[in-house]
Amino acid sequence: MDTPPPAIHVSGLRKSYGRLEVLKGVDFTVAAGSIFALLGSNGAGKTTVVRILSTLLKPDAGTAGVAGFDAVAQPERVRESISLTGQFAAVDQILTGRENLVMVARLRQVSDPGRVADDLLARFGLTEAGARRVATYSGGMRRRLDIAMSLIGDPKVIFLDEPTTGLDPEARIEVWKEIQGLADSGTTVLLTTQYLEEAEKLADRIAILHQGTIIVSGTLAELRGLLPAAKAELVERQPTLEEIFLAVVGNKEQS
Amino acid sequence: MSAHVLSNTGVMLGRSIRHVTRSMDTIITVTIMPIAFMLLFRFVFGGAIQAGTDNYTNYLMPGILLIAISSGISYTGFRLFNDMQSGIFERFHSMPIARSAVLWGHVLTSVVSNAISVVVIILVGLLMGFRTSAGVLDWLAVAGILILFTLSLTWLAMIAGLAASSTDGATAFSYPLIFLPFISSAFVPTATMPAAVRAFAENQPVTSIVNALRALFDQQPVGTGIWVALGWCAGILVVAYAFAMRVYRRKVA
Numbered sequence: 057m058d059t060p061p062p063a064i065h066v067s068g069l070r071k072s073y074g075r076l077e078v079l080k081g082v083d084f085t086v087a088a089g090s091i092f093a094l095l096g097s098n099g100a101g102k103t104t105v106v107r108i109l110s111t112l113l114k115p116d117a118g119t120a121g122v123a124g125f126d127a128v129a130q131p132e133r134v135r136e137s138i139s140l141t142g143q144f145a146a147v148d149q150i151l152t153g154r155e156n157l158v159m160v161a162r163l164r165q166v167s168d169p170g171r172v173a174d175d176l177l178a179r180f181g182l183t184e185a186g187a188r189r190v191a192t193y194s195g196g197m198r199r200r201l202d203i204a205m206s207l208i209g210d211p212k213v214i215f216l217d218e219p220t221t222g223l224d225p226e227a228r229i230e231v232w233k234e235i236q237g238l239a240d241s242g243t244t245v246l247l248t249t250q251y252l253e254e255a256e257k258l259a260d261r262i263a264i265l266h267q268g269t270i271i272v273s274g275t276l277a278e279l280r281g282l283l284p285a286a287k288a289e290l291v292e293r294q295p296t297l298e299e300i301f302l303a304v305v306g307n308k309e310q311s
Numbered sequence: 312m313s314a315h316v317l318s319n320t321g322v323m324l325g326r327s328i329r330h331v332t333r334s335m336d337t338i339i340t341v342t343i344m345p346i347a348f349m350l351l352f353r354f355v356f357g358g359a360i361q362a363g364t365d366n367y368t369n370y371l372m373p374g375i376l377l378i379a380i381s382s383g384i385s386y387t388g389f390r391l392f393n394d395m396q397s398g399i400f401e402r403f404h405s406m407p408i409a410r411s412a413v414l415w416g417h418v419l420t421s422v423v424s425n426a427i428s429v430v431v432i433i434l435v436g437l438l439m440g441f442r443t444s445a446g447v448l449d450w451l452a453v454a455g456i457l458i459l460f461t462l463s464l465t466w467l468a469m470i471a472g473l474a475a476s477s478t479d480g481a482t483a484f485s486y487p488l489i490f491l492p493f494i495s496s497a498f499v500p501t502a503t504m505p506a507a508v509r510a511f512a513e514n515q516p517v518t519s520i521v522n523a524l525r526a527l528f529d530q531q532p533v534g535t536g537i538w539v540a541l542g543w544c545a546g547i548l549v550v551a552y553a554f555a556m557r558v559y560r561r562k563v564a
Contacts, residue, residue: 159326163322
């Protein structure tokens with residue numbers, strides 16, 4: 057069998073806001089059914105890449121293809137293939153969790169929106185909270201609802217723009233489990249993050265976006281080869297503190 | 312395709328209506344303020360105003376309704392601004408839906424919620440002595456003018472909601488609109504005003520709309536004035552819509 061076409065293909069992508077050049081020629085390819093992490097510090101241009109891929113922004117130059125469609129020439133086809141979970145959980149705070157899900161299901165014209173909503177509430181542990189307004193949710197619940205909303209209509213590609221920013225360690229682990237589950241069921245995930253550990257835990261391939269270009273890209277093993285040993289040890293100390301925290305607060309995933 | 316647009320718009324309308332019904336404070340503000348004006352003019356200033364009518368409640372009703380709509384639409388700008396800020400606007404725009412539904416949901420919600428406050432104000436007006444001999448056709452004409460007026464101001468509100476960089480910016484534009492009926496024939500006959508003020512009052516949109524509504528409520532001939540009123544509404548609507556779409560296209564790729 058031939059290798060399937062890439063789920064995401066980005067080449068020579070450029071974007072400036074006025075004089076500020078945010079993307080200076082970005083290239084990467086994401087294989088279908090894999091998790092790809094776009095790593096970078098704040099302002100590196102990660103969100104700009106995601107906004108272009110999800111047809112919210114037009115690039116100045118270069119091409120962005122999703123599921124075989126061009127984001128500029130065929131935006132409708134791209135939108136049929138994707139879901140976007142934004143950096144700031146874009147859920148309706150005034151509606152209940154269930155109403156948010158039903159709304160998205162009806163917009164995507166999925167049959168039986170009520171059942172789709174109930175199934176997702178159960179899957180994301182939100183059944184009890186389903187009838188409550190989202191304004192009363194914790195950050196972790198909101199993010200889970202946000203991701204649940206993205207799954208409606210079974211999009212082939214999901215963009216998760218900093219899905220765990222601002223979450224506590226327990227909520228972060230819950231979100232990680234869901235992301236892993238998505239990839240296991242064949243969905244392609246493009247994840248942006250500023251947490252090294254997150255990319256390390258989840259991603260099949262990692263690309264580091266820095267000052268508008270991808271400076272390194274590859275599997276974790278390939279990237280490890282680039283790092284001096286002393287640095288690698290520093291990175292490994294971070295999760296240790298997290299493990300202590302989780303042990304102290306008695307997190308069930310760790311016990 | 313058009314069934315798709317209608318379905319999407321219906322969902323957006325349902326969402327936005329829930330926002331209205333779940334924030335009772337906005338409904339109350341939008342109806343209480345005009346009712347307070349109605350009480351003020353009827354029972355405080357009314358006795359001293361020589362409007363040449365024996366039922367001053369009838370006289371001021373059209374102006375009160377326009378004030379209600381002018382303040383009501385500021386919440387449309389506010390809700391649209393919140394959507395832009397919260398990121399849900401981007402979620403909708405990245406979905407395979409008719410993008411126009413996102414804006415029209417807000418516009419239709421504005422029409423529905425303003426219609427509700429107009430009905431409430433007319434009911435309160437009836438308690439205060441508002442009487443009309445208007446027939447079904449007159450009421451339809453009144454409803455038509457008020458809906459057209461709501462639509463034209465709503466699209467102004469959409470510009471503010473799309474372009475604003477703060478909540479204040481998204482709502483402040485409605486203050487001059489609320490003030491406009493005071494410099495018109497809404498509460499006093501323009502004949503008593505000094506020449507310059509009178510010239511402004513007689514040639515601004517509110518006067519022609521108020522006069523048309525008053526004639527319809529009283530079953531008087533509306534004359535050519537109603538065309539001036541409709542012309543103003545349609546003109547504002549077209550210009551505001553064009554500007555709103557320009558701002559929209561600048562904001563959305």
